[in-house]
Amino acid sequence: MRLSLRFIILSGFLLVLLPALILLSYTDFTKAKSNLENNFDFMVEQTAENITGAYDLVEVSFRILSLSLEDTMKKAFEPFIQDYYSVDGQVDKIDLAKIKKGLGEEFDLYIINDKGVIIHTTFEKDLNLDFAKIAPSFNEKLQKIREESRYQGDRISNETVTGNVRKYGYWGTPDKKYILEIGIKSSQFEEPLKNLDLLKISADFEQFNPDLKSVNVFNGNGTVSNKPDFKVTEQQKNRIGEVYDTGSRIDFIQESVSEKWVYVKAEVEEEDGSASQGDKVIELIFDTSSLEQRLDDLATSQIIFTLLFIVIGGSMALFIANRISKPISSLTKSVETIASGDLGTDIVDSSSSKEVSNLSNGIIAMKDSIRGKINDIEVINASYERFVPKEFLTLLQKKSIIDVEIGDNSSLEMSVLFSDMRNFTMISERLSPQQSFKFLNDYLDKMTPAINDNQGFIDKYIGDAIMALFPSKPDDAVQAAIEMNKALKLLNKDKASDQISMGIGIHMGNLVLGTIGKDTRMETTVISDTVNSSARLESLNKVYGTNILISGGIRHSLSDSFQSQSRLIDLTAVKGKSALLEVYEVLNPDITDHYSSKLETSTILQKVVKYFFDNKVDSASKELKKISKYRETDNVVQYWVDKLK
Numbered sequence: 095m096r097l098s099l100r101f102i103i104l105s106g107f108l109l110v111l112l113p114a115l116i117l118l119s120y121t122d123f124t125k126a127k128s129n130l131e132n133n134f135d136f137m138v139e140q141t142a143e144n145i146t147g148a149y150d151l152v153e154v155s156f157r158i159l160s161l162s163l164e165d166t167m168k169k170a171f172e173p174f175i176q177d178y179y180s181v182d183g184q185v186d187k188i189d190l191a192k193i194k195k196g197l198g199e200e201f202d203l204y205i206i207n208d209k210g211v212i213i214h215t216t217f218e219k220d221l222n223l224d225f226a227k228i229a230p231s232f233n234e235k236l237q238k239i240r241e242e243s244r245y246q247g248d249r250i251s252n253e254t255v256t257g258n259v260r261k262y263g264y265w266g267t268p269d270k271k272y273i274l275e276i277g278i279k280s281s282q283f284e285e286p287l288k289n290l291d292l293l294k295i296s297a298d299f300e301q302f303n304p305d306l307k308s309v310n311v312f313n314g315n316g317t318v319s320n321k322p323d324f325k326v327t328e329q330q331k332n333r334i335g336e337v338y339d340t341g342s343r344i345d346f347i348q349e350s351v352s353e354k355w356v357y358v359k360a361e362v363e364e365e366d367g368s369a370s371q372g373d374k375v376i377e378l379i380f381d382t383s384s385l386e387q388r389l390d391d392l393a394t395s396q397i398i399f400t401l402l403f404i405v406i407g408g409s410m411a412l413f414i415a416n417r418i419s420k421p422i423s424s425l426t427k428s429v430e431t432i433a434s435g436d437l438g439t440d441i442v443d444s445s446s447s448k449e450v451s452n453l454s455n456g457i458i459a460m461k462d463s464i465r466g467k468i469n470d471i472e473v474i475n476a477s478y479e480r481f482v483p484k485e486f487l488t489l490l491q492k493k494s495i496i497d498v499e500i501g502d503n504s505s506l507e508m509s510v511l512f513s514d515m516r517n518f519t520m521i522s523e524r525l526s527p528q529q530s531f532k533f534l535n536d537y538l539d540k541m542t543p544a545i546n547d548n549q550g551f552i553d554k555y556i557g558d559a560i561m562a563l564f565p566s567k568p569d570d571a572v573q574a575a576i577e578m579n580k581a582l583k584l585l586n587k588d589k590a591s592d593q594i595s596m597g598i599g600i601h602m603g604n605l606v607l608g609t610i611g612k613d614t615r616m617e618t619t620v621i622s623d624t625v626n627s628s629a630r631l632e633s634l635n636k637v638y639g640t641n642i643l644i645s646g647g648i649r650h651s652l653s654d655s656f657q658s659q660s661r662l663i664d665l666t667a668v669k670g671k672s673a674l675l676e677v678y679e680v681l682n683p684d685i686t687d688h689y690s691s692k693l694e695t696s697t698i699l700q701k702v703v704k705y706f707f708d709n710k711v712d713s714a715s716k717e718l719k720k721i722s723k724y725r726e727t728d729n730v731v732q733y734w735v736d737k738l739k
Contacts, residue, residue, distance in 0.1 A: 120396075
């Protein structure tokens with residue numbers, strides 16, 4: 095076997111010098127690596143000690159300020175307790191706003207039931223807050239205060255929802271039914287606490303140590319004191335609980351994300367009888383990527399140092415070969431870049447060879463041709479998106495309309511919204527065809543954003559009707575319906591005549607969306623009885639005189655806030671289904687007339703429906719009499735009055 099001269103020279107050079115260079119580089123690298131790691135660990139230790147010390151200072155300051163407000167807090171309870179006595183413990187009759195006005199704007203009042211839920215408050219963000227769920231140990235202390243019917247002042251702490259600093263006090267009612275709570279955000283400690291804000295202190299430490307990514311201060315229940323919106327993972331809760339219970343520190347490395355996590359406990363002296371938990375667990379997250387990068391740079395420099403001698407010694411031998419291979423290598427990289435999708439790369443012809451120059455010109459022509467084809471596809475896709483929603487293509491797992499074939503389909507669970515304009519036929523009779531199209535397009539133009547802004551997309555327009563799909567959560571569909579009604583109100587406000595009304599039905603279930611037709615003409619469609627149910631609910635708005643109707647399946651999948659703004663009004667049969675469909679009306683203060691009274695009827699109306707379909711007509715009629723006074727302002731009540739005659 096013949097060996098090239100280039101190979102012989104390079105082999106001899108490497109066999110003599112390479113082992114010595116490798117040993118020297120390895121020794122230097124090991125020493126430098128140890129120094130970098132020790133320096134990083136030292137900064138971690140110093141940061142942990144300093145931040146726990148800072149927290150201790152904050153807590154001491156909180157305790158001093160808290161004690162100074164204790165007399166103010168006790169006096170503030172006097173009118174609160176007097177009102178409780180005056181209404182014989184009927185908390186619904188206590189005028190919290192009036193008491194707050196007498197005390198001052200810095201005060202907020204709360205009434206907590208025996209389950210640990212805030213049922214009345216002047217601070218709306220905390221309404222329905224459930225301490226039993228978010229802070230079980232804290233709720234146990236609250237319930238002890240209730241059972242002992244006593245006053246308990248608390249330390250200054252952060253609001254559960256907003257994170258703002260407040261001083262709280264609690265008083266268990268004599269009948270042991272409720273806990274009266276007062277929170278004060280006093281101007282006396284507003285200014286001093288600016289420099290004691292945990293969020294600011296955390297930010298200062300993050301600025302001081304560039305490797306410190308995040309500082310989170312956790313209560314014993316796992317909530318974050320300095321970042322109210324922080325979402326705690328289950329893994330974090332377990333670590334926090336271990337550190338809080340044992341007091342031991344936890345260190346671990348997250349190699350996948352280049353992070354070091356440190357958990358330390360900051361113990362705080364409890365005030366006598368305090369309802370809060372003063373001890374905290376501080377989570378420090380350090381970015382190890384800079385350390386890793388420095389180690390990588392160090393390794394790279396050592397490798398470069400070693401290779402430098404190899405390169406210098408072999409450069410002359412490789413000069414001629416490089417003279418030939420360099421332009422071809424450059425063109426090869428350009429082709430690889432083009433193949434990856436980057437058509438912006440420049441093709442540089444650095445060779446004096448005619449053949450290489452011809453190859454370069456051919457690659458340039460190929461690149462320009464590919465760019466032209468891509469531009470054509472992008473124009474086609476943009477045009478087709480006006481007829482076929484891009485969301486439809488996404489659900490079919492297609493990148494382009496060109497990829498769609500007859501029979502492509504996907505089975506999914508989603509919400510279907512069906513809306514219909516009530517009086518378009520009557521209005522269009524007075525308009526020319528051009529005016530009718532303009533009128534309809536103005537209406538659809540106002541409805542569409544409400545759907546798109548809530549993660550939905552329009553499947554099709556059916557005259558003046560809209561069919562929309564919501565792949566994510568049912569809340570999106572209900573919110574879209576509410577915003578469509580708001581948009582309709584604004585549209586009607588701008589019109590002196592031709593007032594528009596609309597009905598909306600929403601149902602959820604499994605459906606198949608795909609393409610049907612022939613090669614020469616096809617369209618997208620949705621196949622499911624979910625669509626029929628949505629259309630049925632929409633049409634029932636005419637029967638009940640309502641605006642938005644949803645099925646029981648939708649309602650039971652909604653968040654609590656949406657569930658609380660709905661009421662069961664009937665059960666109805668759906669074609670092809672043996673089981674009756676629950677019909678719920680969506681109520682919203684922005685779109686519903688007589689909102690409060692309709693919401694109040696929900697419980698009794700549910701009983702009416704239940705008794706009726708259990709063939710207990712007399713019981714249904716008896717319950718209906720309780721709300722029959724609302725028949726003039728509530729079409730649903732009138733419907734049931736007529737039905738039970």
